Amino acid sequence: MKIFFTNETKKLDRFTIENEPIKSIDLMERAASSVTFEIISRWKRNTPVVVFAGPGNNGGDALAVSRMLIEEGYTLDIYLFNPLQKLSQDCLKNRDRLQTIEGLKFSKSVKPSDSTNTFPHNGSHFTEITNEFIPPTLTKGTLVIDGLFGSGLSKPLSGGFGSVVQYINSSDATVVSIDLPSGLFGENNTENIPRNIVQADLTITFQYPKLAFMFAENEQFTGEWKIVDIGIHPDIIEQTETKYYYIEPDEAARMIMKRSRFVSKHNVGHTLLIAGSKGMMGAAVLAAKAALHTGAGLVSVLSAACGEKILQTSVPEALFIADEQDSHISDIVLNRSYSAIAVGPGLGRHEETARAFYKLLGQIKRPIVLDADALNLLAGHTELIENLPKNTILTPHHLEFDRLFGKNDTSYERLNKAREMAIRYHIIIVLKGANTAIITPKGDVLFNSSGNAGMATAGSGDTLTGMITGLLAQGYHPIPAAILGVFLHGMAGDLAAEKDSQEYITARDIISQIGQAYKKLHNYRV
């Protein structure tokens, strides 16, 4: 799924209006009914609803949703903020349509003397605010619908609107934002004012997720978010280019290569994992298991001698190549060719290991996977990154990324830096986090949609490395190997959490669900 920038919204809208064709007000009606449907399916009709509508089309949506909810039997207190006495055309039309509703009480700005503005009262109320605003009481049971601003936000909220947002945020009410939490920019919020951004419990967003939703620091604003399809014309979605994508299960499923019936373990790849050291042999074990369960035909682990028994006992399917040293890897000799190589899980940073790793990088001609300590050993050695084979996959979490490429204050900044680095060094960066981003050497960014917070657990990254390398070994091109590996890993984690809860799961539980994850993806293909 493509992620567009919010400044493209008008273009997508206009094309749909001209080519479907559909009237602009009817497109708004379609968007509003999707929002209404979502609200009706979650909140009972006796829930008191307070609506905050802004002067633009986001406010228009909110007014249309208000009409629909009243028709469905909800009682609403609606506030339309119109300080400049200027509403967008469709907002105006929806204000007029609201007036047709029987029994809805209309008033202009609430007078300052009217200081006891409590709700719920008898029947639904509509108030247009042009100057003074006495906010209604928002209690724990109140549902707030936030339709102040959406994709048309032009600067951070301040003044009166800032105060309204702060008032909403300080209440115990449940908040649903339409399209975007008001005050949040769709992309870059580096210069924004956090206290003037609505903190929603649920954001119902139109057609595609916004880039800002992918960043951890914005979760406090978006809460849970859900995409609703409002029928933007497929041709304009196709024609409009973007660098950002959100990977959905059907897309991941299409990447799975079909296995020939005549396959042998030798042509589904021999994986080499250079991993483990004394005290961290579990990382090698997990990566080896994950590679095997992802479909690698053969897996060898090159590691410190102390790992031999551990590995051969816990992963009898894997071969073991013991280093001369007992506690760490001191030399890496490739005496045969491998279909895919990964370096890093539990590697440690012994100076002999570092030397062996740097020597290996000088010999490698094909893309490899670098994770964990391999990344830490690369930090400060840009000359080594420069000489990595094209399409080499680096899998840093944000701390490892910053260690490698310098500190970043926000996820937005980090993502831009990652794009710059992926392009500069012709590498694939898998930036791990809640919405892991796979960044290609062309600078395309693919956000993962599977996975859950339970996967923030020891060994989860080693598992991912094993999976991506296992796919590479089977002949997947590095980009689909990274995308599919990340997606499968997340889906296996989701299945594990479904079975045993997020708190319970460990890396082993993720591995144990790889099979079910494959099965689930296979089902998307039929």
Ligand SMILES: NC(=O)C1=CN([C@@H]2O[C@H](COP(=O)(O)OP(=O)(O)OC[C@H]3O[C@@H](n4cnc5c(N)ncnc54)[C@H](O)[C@@H]3O)[C@@H](O)[C@H]2O)[C@@H](O)CC1
């Ligand atoms: N294709 C789509 O995505 C559709 C979008 N629709 C809605 O339309 C919204 C976009 O509507 P608009 O472009 O009218 O934009 P908004 O409604 O988000 O806001 C525009 C208004 O806010 C004012 N404004 C902007 N920043 C401000 C600030 N910091 N302080 C005070 N005022 C400020 C502008 O002057 C303008 O009056 C979407 O978010 C969505 O809710 C839907 O109606 C249907 C179709």
Ligand SMILES: [K+]
């Ligand atoms: K909003």
